[in-house]
């Protein structure tokens with residue numbers, strides 16, 4: 001199968017959906033000629049024109065609100081929030097408006113909106129450009145939250161997001177845009193709420209999201225050499241969450257580590273750990289462990305920043321502990 | 327004022343160099359070309375007056391009185407940086423010189439500046455607060471919410487809009503409806519437009535605004551027309567899809583704020599060419615010493631990562 005980058009996969013998904021459905025359009029800062037600061041959207045304006053690839057002012061609340069209104073009245077907007085941190089400026093429109101409207105209207109109105117944005121640290125971008133805020137949105141009923149880890153997942157999940165009748169937050173790790181992976185030429189979609197086993201194993205389950213999938217896979221390779229077979233499970237969407245697959249893996253291995261780049265406190269790892277503890281307690285050999293970003297604003301200095309995100313070595317060390325090999 | 331502008335120019339060139347030679351982590355947004363705005367405005371301020379700054383903040387920081395060596399330390403993530411390496415290029419804060427910090431959220435400091443002005447008023451000092459922002463921040467609602475309150479409550483805040491024509495990679499005409507000056511005026515805030523390349527004009531306008539603020543008459547708004555010589559950030563090298571080489575060359579040739587002040591001083595018989603060369607040499611020495619110091623300086627202790635989360 002051909003290999004393409006994450007950025008290409010996202011671009012393809014958008015282009016194919018825009019060709020398929022004239023109601024799909026893009027809006028955000030510098031999305032047209034500039035093609036997005038990470039060049040994810042390059043070329044789309046050439047094919048679809050400025051009517052459907054719309055540059056906005058630096059007005060996150062305003063253009064997200066506009067997208068909500070357009071979505072309610074027959075269009076299918078895809079909003080680009082350049083960095084996940086800037087979601088905070090559009091918070092009211094996403095949380096109080098988009099997420100609530102279907103429910104408040106007794107099901108009469110719907111908001112088929114996609115908000116594409118980033119997560120992830122390790123770019124030396126400091127505290128206002130490095131946050132992973134997906135847990136916040138996973139907390140809000142009425143929203144859906146996707147976090148693809150591979151080009152294949154990114155393309156399939158984004159297409160599903162665009163076709164979904166609900167507001168979807170779609171988080172892309174900005175360090176992964178150049179990651180390559182196999183993506184078929186033919187059309188496919190990936191349903192929400194279906195976890196993917198990125199690697200089978202029987203001694204310990206590593207539940208990992210977004211870029212942490214690669215951290216978990218690296219950890220699994222380290223552990224393999226020591227005779228520990230780790231299973232890596234990627235939920236792919238945190239809302240909805242594929243509880244069944246996670247619990248099945250926990251039951252099989254009896255040991256679970258949850259790894260996510262959001263803050264550890266009150267985070268995605270806490271939710272997943274709780275769900276597994278609730279459903280698989282009697283099958284567990286050890287308490288569920290969690291690794292997340294340190295609960296500090298992301299610092300600029302490399303020596304500080306590098307400590308804030310989980311590493312394969314840390315994951316492997318916890319796995320050894322759980323397996324009684326420490 | 328010339329010396330300060332020359333220092334900012336040299337600082338930025340060195341920052342660019344650090345980026346190109348991969349000695350600096352992350353990236354940075356250069357201020358070259360806009361020096362007259364920061365210097366003209368800050369010359370009208372006292373050390374205890376406040377400023378808030380933006381992602382393009384080195385010029386504001388230096389103009390308000392920050393030291394070169396400690397700024398380079400911050401750019402390199404070193405322990406002696408103004409923010410102990412935690413902020414980096416986009417977040418330098420130096421409360422000792424009245425700098426409440428650079429902000430990487432466009433429009434993010436417009437409330438903070440008004441708040442500092444409110445605080446000065448409540449504490450009964452005659453400090454003023456200057457809010458520097460790019461024309462891109464005109465898209466942010468908080469600017470309007472803050473200006474409304476600043477005007478209602480006659481806060482000593484001065485809005486300095488640095489219009490360098492581009493919001494990242496988009497001309498401001500494509501993002502900004504109507505007239506810029508009509509915005510503050512709608513709130514009853516006196517506003518004037520200034521040639522941001524002429525430091526003398528900026529200084530004169532800033533003095534008027536500061537005097538008004540100190541008299542307790544409330545906010546004012548300065549629209550400074552300017553230009554950034556480099557890209558949006560240091561990695562923005564191919565700029566042809568949003569602005570032409572000719573345009574850049576024209577600004578550098580005709581509208582360089584250093585050149586404009588220098589020509590005027592020479593013509594007025596206030597200084598000789600040789601003097602400027604001496605200034606440039608002295609400034610360059612300070613910059614080189616500063617960067618050499620910062621390159622050698624130690625990184626923070628890794629344990630500092632969890633310090634300063636709470637006060």
Ligand SMILES: Cc1ncc(C[n+]2csc(CCOP(=O)(O)OP(=O)(O)O)c2C)c(N)n1
Nearest residue numbers: 086382430431432460461462463492493494
């Ligand atoms: C709220 C927010 N949205 C988007 C960005 C990304 N961004 C950084 S600088 C910039 C353009 C700013 O333009 P302007 O305010 O004119 O300042 P200039 O860069 O021209 O000095 C953008 C869109 C941001 N930092 N904050």
